[in-house]
Amino acid sequence: MLNHFKEIFKYRELLITFVKKSLDARYKGSFLGFIWTFINHLAHLVVFTIVFQYIFNVGTSNYSMFLFVCLVPWTEFTSAISGSLVSITGNANLVKKIYFPRQLLPLSVSLTYIVDYIYCIPIVLLAMLISKIPFTISLLFLPIIIILQCIFQTGICYIVAALNVKYRDIKQIVGIITMAWVYANPIFYPIERLQSLVILGRTVSDFWLPLLNPISSVVLSYRDMMYFGRMPSIKNLLVALISGIIIYIIGYLVFNHFEKTFAEDV
Template identity: 40%
Template sequence: MIENIKEIYRYREMLKNLVKKDLRTRYKGSFLGFLWTFVNPLLQLIVYTIIFSTVMRINIDKFYMFLFVGLLPWIFFSTSVQVSAGTIIANKDLVKKIYFPREILPLSVVTSGLVNLLFGFIIIFISLIISKIGITVSLVYLPIVIIVEYIITLAFSFLVSALNVYFRDLEHILGIVMMAWFYFTPIIFPIRMIPKEYLKYFFLNPMTPIIVSYKDILYYGRSPDFLMLGISMLIGLLIIIFSYNVFKILQKNFAEEI
């Protein structure tokens, strides 16, 4: 696996160019262009603020921020995985004509999604200050959570991008899976609302510790549970090793299958 990582590093310029291409073409032709990276989360926040402050009043202080700090990381995860599912097929001309490490494709999707997430955090930080929730020293732990989420997102992206080449329906099934997955992740409800007898099942979900950690740091202004986060990272590493090996096995026939 070390050799594979070295090979990816040798193709870092290709990775960089694919990430730039994705970021440039995402809003190509639109009036605001790259500014949509900031406008999208800002508009989402405005909608949540209006709805949960006037119409659907939920007994959680500043619920719109409680929701927002968990929703943006979830969007990064779900969008990256779903887009990765079709990335090999979408780049079939590249796959058929030139040699390069095929894992560059899902890697570029996840990395461009990460860039968008980081820009989204600018809106979150500003919103935390305006809403008077504030920013605490616990923010220093945020990079750790981002890294763990990146690993988990990349793990699932490797897996679905390879499997979708052979099972094209997977790309469509993922939409339903992600919708169900969303409701089994504590994004719109606090972890304390889950009955104790079901709590262990929610923590089988690798995204549960991630979202809980984001909310601990950004909404509650406290340190995350490092044991929970450490277990999550370990699980993420195990999943990415498994997914990467599956990807390497299946990639041998990508050119023939697409």
């Protein structure tokens, strides 16, 4: 494991190059370039506002922002997973011909979407300003939450990237899982809705959700900081950290297991 980080550090230049390359490549040749990401998210926000606030008339005050602050990082999260899915198979020519730590490929995809999210933060802040959501000191926790998301996300990226080399239908499965996963998180609904749900004597909101879907603690932390203007709870931070480390280690082990035959299987 220590070697794993040493290797990554040794090849950090290549990692940075990969991240830059995929960020650049996405907007290469398009006229507006990065502005498309802004437009995309703003369009989302406008649609949410119209649909939920004016048509559905959802009770939650400022529902579009309630949704927006969680949905932006969530979109990046799922994009990272589907992006890393093909990170090994799509770079077959590299994997077959040149040595470098293979983890760099899914890791670079994960980091690309983290950077993409960081680029999006100004939009979220702008939206907060317009919606008159107060900026509080809790926003200082943002980097920590992003790092926690990154650890968890990278672990998942390792797993799907490695599995996809052996079994090409992982792609379909991951598609279905990410589609359903969004509803397993309190993104569209407040966490309070789960408080009354009790399974085996324990509430879903306090026990089952963090246990079975620990990434929800990251989602809730984003909402705490950027919607409610309050500190993320220590419990959420701890759940995110511990689950992140566990998933990362699992991802590392799975990746290591499959890595040995990448050059032959892709």
